[in-house]
Amino acid sequence: MSEGTAAARPASKWNRRVEALTERLNPIIVKEIRQGLRTRVFWVCFGLMLLACFVISLVAYAAAMERSLSSPGQVFFFGYFFCLGLVHFFIIPYSAYRSLAREREEETWVLLSLTGLGAKRIIRGKFGSFFAQALLYGCSAGPFMLFSYYLNGIDLPTILTVIALGAAFMVFLTCVSVCAATLAESRLWRGLVHFLLLALLLAATALGLSVAGGLTFDGRRVMNDDGFVPAIAAALWGMISFGNLMYQAAAARLSLPTEDYAKGPRLALLFQIAGSMALLLWIFFEQHRSYQLVMTGQGVLVAALFLVGVFMLGGAEPVHEVHFRAKGLSLLRPGAVRSFRFVIALIALTTAVWTALYGAADDLPANPEPGLFFILATGAYAALFLSFPVVVARLSGFVALNTAVGLRVLTVVVFVLAASVPPLIGLLVGIRPDDPVLNLFNPLVGSVNFGAVPWSDESPMSVQMLGVLVIAALLLTVAADRMLAWREAEGRREREAARLGPAQSPAPGEG
Amino acid sequence: MSLLEVKNLTRDFGSFRAVDNVSFNVDPGVIMGFIGPNGAGKSTTMRIIATLDTPTWGEVFLDGHSVVNEPDRARPLIGYMPDRYxxxxxxxxxxxxxxxxxxxxLKGAERRARVESVMxxxxxxxxxDKLTSALSKGMKQRVALGRTLLHDPKLLILDEPADGLDPRARIELRELLKALGEQGKAVLISSHILTELSEMCDACAIIEQGRLLATGPVEEILASSRGGSAESELELRLLSAGEAAExxxxLLLEQPHVKEVVAAGARLRVRIALPSGTTPTPSWVDEVSAELLKALVAQSVPVCSFQVHEADLEDAFMKVTRGRVA
Known part of the structure; x- marks a missing residue:
């Protein structure tokens, strides 16, 4: 094979310009756009969306002539946004999911990895190509939306807010879908994930369109509300930080075994928690030093940490010394034991910060105990329900339970059982479903009991009960930590045995 | 220094050892066949060499770079074609x-020239301009091979590339690989079709149940397969069947080294063996053959052809793997 033995085809001026432009782009974007423009889905969706917008415009024109609607702008803007929203909230994220899932099913992912592009760049390329498609759809629907402004009844800030929030939601859903494509390995789990994602996207589309409808028809009132800006800021922050976390998690799952897969997601989680805490601290010190804000902050952050912890529990074990030699802080290195410690450390840190902050609230109630109990109890519940499944899986000895998926399923099952069985027992034996003792280890009813409103006659939970919960959480956390550490040490011993084995018994027939 | 050095490679999946202390080298320009039954550990070994997996123990060096510790340096030197194209x-x-x-x-003119050159x-x-979905299996395989060559790698790792190909596509593949070998590229190729490998490979490694049983130049393995044995086979063709064959x-069964004669028309297959306890010399088969031919000619048996059955890779594979690892 000789270099340049065959002359390249002569290219037209236009082709050369396109070529020069694509040189600077991520190769995945070029590939995906080439493939995307060839798919029937793109042309059918694009054609149908334009057709629907055109038909709505004709109806709008007719309505404007007859003056049959009082504020036609709102109705027709929502009509156009509905068409765009279906594509942005469902088709684009689902296509991104299918694109990555197909790469994995057909094993072309392996070929991409070997080119040296790297998991993150490949995923960014996927995002880029689907955002380019989304932009194309948006640009096509844009003139129609602008047209609705001239129909009166809707103002420009409302239009821009709905479009901006819609775009952010689309980006977030695409991150979720891409992350979902990396979740499952086996065909059965892939099928389940596919089904769940379809359900999630349908629900998200309905939610997105409902919010857009609410803002469109009631925009002025909603946007003038004091809580609107903080709510939008919180929603945007949630989408950005969770989107980033899912992007990092997807890249980690798709990394080659020779790469340090742990650092990205853990830094993303740290960024999310630190950012959320900074945001809430700013609100606390600058806006409203409320004890309820502290309790809400603890509840939301611990719930987020528990949710992320469920996925981090099954952290892949290091398979080679190269992982143990990974640089950086110990908690950022690969391995299930370090991912467990990382989440527990974040839960402890969050609980400590909110506990300290609780005392600084201006509006502390006469009986401050329940709020403090709530903060400590939620932290303890999160640690307990992340540790207990690890201990159970390890003690049971079942291989299936000790896999990443097995451990996640077990955690969810344990949580659901703990949250639902005690109230049912209460109903069956004729005592209150929210009985304090019966629900001591119920993460939902227990949290509510511990945080019971301070103006009630008496807190249903005692400090002794909190002590039992905290001690149980501590013991289980230490036990889970030791078990995970022991499993890692066991893996190391096996590797050492593998190293020594060949030296003791030379391979037969070699040479 | 060899281009590829595999040292004590071991890979465990839980309690199952897929690759067990495998070591071999591949020099530049050498086409090495990687032979073994299904589940022998060929694909796992190849994936580790291609930086797609890590060994439990052992090392792989590619042009001096460790594929585990320096995968980014090793990857540009590798062209990997998995069993699915x-x-x-x-x-x-x-x-x-x-x-x-x-x-x-690759960018600009260099990229275009490289793609044209590979095509x-x-x-x-x-x-x-044909969609890859419209291509036959042989054509798709050529596209996949072309992909592995784009970055001009020094080592090609081809996992079962001849699987499912028609004879014409196989011959084309063989020619392409020979040409690559002549260009100085090392090729590690696994296949079940041993006759194909024996025609295109310079060296081979035989693996079974994760353990490497033999490795080296094909001639050496065939010679060791022939030379070390106290048994061999001869093939005769007579002018006619019937009375001459009987x-x-x-006559052959009366000869001291003949253990069995199987007649099929005018063709005879003769199994010869040394007496037990006798150490085989490199020329014992030739010496016995000469004696038998002399005896047949002396008795006016009309012999048209008389040849020692040459051991091929299939024989070597069967001999090396038979009962070595239970």
Whole structure:
């Protein structure tokens, strides 16, 4: 094979310009756009969306002539946004999911990895190509939306807010879908994930369109509300930080075994928690030093940490010394034991910060105990329900339970059982479903009991009960930590045995 | 220094040991066949060499770079073709190769020239605007091979590339691999079709149940398969069947080293063996053959052809793997 033995085809001026432009782009974007423009889905969706917008415009024109609607702008803007929203909230994220899932099913992912592009760049390329498609759809629907402004009844800030929030939601859903494509390995789990994602996207589309409808028809009132800006800021922050976390998690799952897969997601989680805490601290010190804000902050952050912890529990074990030699802080290195410690450390840190902050609230109630109990109890519940499944899986000895998926399923099952069985027992034996003792280890009813409103006659939970919960959480956390550490040490011993084995018994027939 | 050095490679999946202390070398320009039954550990070994997996223990060096500790340096030297070719069905041949050339970091005129050059080498130029979904298996395999060559790697790792190909596509593949070997590229190729490998490989490694049973140049393995044995086979063809064949059979069975004669018309298959306890010399088969031929000619048996059955890779494989690892 000789270099340049065959002359390249002569290219037209236009082709050369396109070529020069694509040189600077991520190769995945070029590939995906080439493939995307060839798919029937793109042309059918694009054609149908334009057709629907055109038909709505004709109806709008007719309505404007007859003056049959009082504020036609709102109705027709929502009509156009509905068409765009279906594509942005469902088709684009689902296509991104299918694109990555197909790469994995057909094993072309392996070929991409070997080119040296790297998991993150490949995923960014996927995002880029689907955002380019989304932009194309948006640009096509844009003139129609602008047209609705001239129909009166809707103002420009409302239009821009709905479009901006819609775009952010689309980006977030695409991150979720891409992350979902990396979740499952086996065909059965892939099928389940596919089904769940379809359900999630349908629900998200309905939610997105409902919010857009609410803002469109009631925009002025909603946007003038004091809580609107903080709510939008919180929603945007949630989408950005969770989107980033899912992007990092997807890249980690798709990394080659020779790469340090742990650092990205853990830094993303740290960024999310630190950012959320900074945001809430700013609100606390600058806006409203409320004890309820502290309790809400603890509840939301611990719930987020528990949710992320469920996925981090099954952290892949290091398979080679190269992982143990990974640089950086110990908690950022690969391995299930370090991912467990990382989440527990974040839960402890969050609980400590909110506990300290609780005392600084201006509006502390006469009986401050329940709020403090709530903060400590939620932290303890999160640690307990992340540790207990690890201990159970390890003690049971079942291989299936000790896999990443097995451990996640077990955690969810344990949580659901703990949250639902005690109230049912209460109903069956004729005592209150929210009985304090019966629900001591119920993460939902227990949290509510511990945080019971301070103006009630008496807190249903005692400090002794909190002590039992905290001690149980501590013991289980230490036990889970030791078990995970022991499993890692066991893996190391096996590797050492593998190293020594060949030296003791030379391979037969070699040479 | 060899281009590829595999040292004590071991890979465990839980309690199952897929690759057990495998060591071999591949020099530049050498086509090495990697032979073994299904589940022998060929694909696992190849994936580790291709940086797609890590060993439980052991090391792999590619041009002096460890594939575990320096995968980023090793990867550009590797062209890997898995057993599934992995083509994008909705791209043309040119678009597919152009995409991978971009992914490998080739730019502008260099990329275009490289893609054209690879298409010419793999005889894909006429198919450049065809969708890969419209290609036959043999053509897809050439596209996949072209993809592995885009970044001019020093080592090609081909996992079962001849699987499912028709005879013509196999011959084309063999020619392409020979040409690559002549260009100085090392090729590690696994296959079940041992006759194919024996024609194209310079060296081979035989693996079974994760353990390497033999490795070295094909001639050496065949010679060790022939030379060390106290048994061999001869093939005779007579002018006619019937009375001449019966006479030859009787005569041969009277000879001291003949253990068995199987007649099929005018063809006879003769199994010869040394007495137990006798150490085989390199020339014992030739000496016994000469004696038998002399005896047949002396008795006026009309012999048309008389030859020692040459051991091939299949024989070597069967001999090396038989009962070595239970």
């Amino acid at each position: 992995g083509t994008y069905e909705d791209m043309t041949v040119f678009e597919f190769l152009d995409f991978f050339a971009r992914a490998y970091g 010419e080498f793999t005889r894909l130029t006429e198919l450049r 006479r030859a059979e009787r």
